[in-house]
Each structure stands twice: as structure tokens, then as C-alpha cells.
Amino acid sequence: VESHPDSAHEDLRLDRPFPGLETYCDSLNLATMNKKDHSHTPWLVILYKYLQEWKQTHEGQTPKSYREKNQLKEMIKKGMRVNEEGVPEEEENFEEAVKHVNTAMVPTKVPSEVQLVLEDPCCLELHSESKPFWILCRALKDYVENEGQGCLPVRGSIPDMTADSERYIQLQTVYRERAAEDMVAITSRVHTILQELGRTCSTISESEIRTFCRNAAFLRVVRCRSLLDEYRNNSANTEELGMHIENEEEDDVVFYVLLRLVDRFYEEYNRYPGLDNDHVEPDIPKLKACLHKLLHDWGLSSTVKDDYIHEICRYGASELHSIASFMGGVAAQEAIKVLTCQFVPINNTFIYNGLRQTSTTVHL
DSSP states (O other), rough: BOOOSSSSOHHHSSSSSHHHHHHHHHHGGGGGGGGHHHHHHHHHHHHHHHHHHHHHTTTOOOOOOOOHHHHHHHHHHHSSSSSSSSSOOOOOHHHHHOOOOOTSSSSSOOOHHHHHHHHHHHHHSSSSOOOHHHHHHHHHHHHHEEEETTTOOOOOOOOOOOOOOHHHHHHHHHHHHHHHOOOOOOOOHHHHHHHHTTGGGGEEEEEEEHHHHTTOOOOOOOOOOOHHHHHHHSSSSHHHHHHTTTTTTTTTTHHHHHHHHHHHHHHHSSTTTTHHHHHHHHHHHHHHHHHHHHHHHOOOOOOHHHHHHHHHHHHHTOOOOOHHHHHHHHHHHHHHHHHBBBOOOSEEEEEEEEEEEEEEEEEO
């Protein structure tokens, strides 16, 4: 639920304003404000005002192209007050409105990743043993298709902006009240579903529903393949492997192949290749033979350069302290993600190249 994406757009609904937002913004008149109030009106209100003006001359449509958004920016700039000499006043709130045209105009819709969650069989086919997460998802899906009119519940937060405290708090309250209304609607649906499943309403707490609604736009479901699936020849992701091997000069996935090769060598000889100096040279042809078998089992015609074979043999199953320490930290971080159900864990193979200081994640 709490995936904490690195970059997320604010949930402002300027393209699809809800009644409370419309009522509040329409109650403010930029033309009749004094200088102080005009320069301390939240940029969100300013953008709403000029967006409505834009819609009146564009058949109710919001600006979509780069050119159209620039035209909207120019409209906002012209709305800045000027002094007696005709020079525009320094109104930071209007500058903020211009700056946020691109990000604030992102269409309000259900993200594709969230849509996949809502269409998951676990969401569509609930039963008495369904996890609370899937019950919440089903309630969300029903809400989107009904009260939400195709939208997720309002997040209820707004960014910092140049504004007087009174109007900023008023605007913040508008969003929080709508978020509370949406939460009530989803809570009602959650309780209905729980009753249909023969479970008590206390199964899912109010705080869980609140957290779920606040993070509805960031829902993710990660299903990792088992090691058995990875190691079975008939279920291994050989197509992905083959694509990476062909580009081995720039691709770190070749090291995954080498590690699998070492495992194959161990299965056959009950020891690791190049374990001591006397074994390095004799083990190279044995390792090449193992590579041929491994690639054949995967149904791949690609190969790995001899330089890599020689190096992994010379390596002799060593473990460098710095690399082992780094990988231990990565593993600990991923374990915390899984245990706390926060942030999105790696899916499913992580390769760290200490020489280049690069890392790769690949689904195998």
C-alpha cells in the first residue's frame, strides 16, 4: 500500500474539480482584490481561475499540448498586477502558478499500475479467506466505478505555496473534507463486502482504510517467481536471458549466467572452479563444457566470451569484503520492505557490478 514512489504528482483535480473546490474557488474574485490579497492568493486558485477561462474558449477542454500550455502560461502572466509605470509587480504566487501549469495539468485518471491491481483475480473473486488488502481493493474498484466516476479517492493534501495562512488553511480544508467524504464512501463499501463474506466490520480498522485511501494511487502488487521456477529449464525466463547475453559487453546479466555456471560446475564436480591455483587452468575447459550444457538446456545459441570464463575460474569462489558488505545491506533493505509492506521490493534478480559501480534489476 505505502509504496512511496520517488516522484508523484499532487492530487489537485484541476481538470476534474469536485464541487467543494469549485465552490471555494468561485467565491474568490481576483479582479476586486486589493494588492496584498491579490499577491497572496494560492497559486492553485489562480490556475483554476485561468483554466476555467481557457475552457470557455476551447469547448470545455483543458490544454494538452506544449503550445496550449504555453498559451495558458501567458494568460496567467498577463493577470499579474502592474505598477503606475506599467511594470509587472513581483507576485510570487502568479509565478508559482505559471511554474505548475505542466505538473498540475496531469490528467486525473487511475494509473495503469493501479488498474492492474483492480483487475487482479484476487480482487475480482473474493472469498471468506481473502486478505484485507484485496477487500480494500475491491471496495476501491467499486467506488471508482460508481461514486468516484472513474477517479480514485482524493488524497487530501496540497503542496506548500505562497499564500496567507487563512486562505491556505481554507483550501487545505476543502481537500481534506473531500478526502474524508471519499473515505466514508469506501468504508461503507468495505463493511458491505465484509458482511457478504461473513466477516466482522472490525476486520479492517478505520486507520487501515484511511492509509489505503491516501495511498490509492500508489498501490502495487509484486509477485516474485520461486527459485524452483527460476531453475527449471521449462519455466526459466530464457528469452530475457538470451536478450541480455547478446549484449554482454554492456550488460551485467552475463554475471548471473556465470554464477549459474558455477552452480552447474559444483553439481558435477562437487567443488567450485579454480578453488586453488593448481585447478585454474584445468578447470577452464571443464567450465566451458558446463556452459555449453547450461545454454543448451536453456535453448540458447548465444555464448559467453572466454575472458569471462577465465575470470570466473580465476575468481575461485572468493568473496570480497566490500562487495559482501554492500550486498548484505541490499538484502537487509529488501527484507525491511517485505516485512513492513512499505516501498516496492526488487523483482526479482539484482546484480551489482563493483567494477563499474552499476546495478541491474532483471525479472528472471
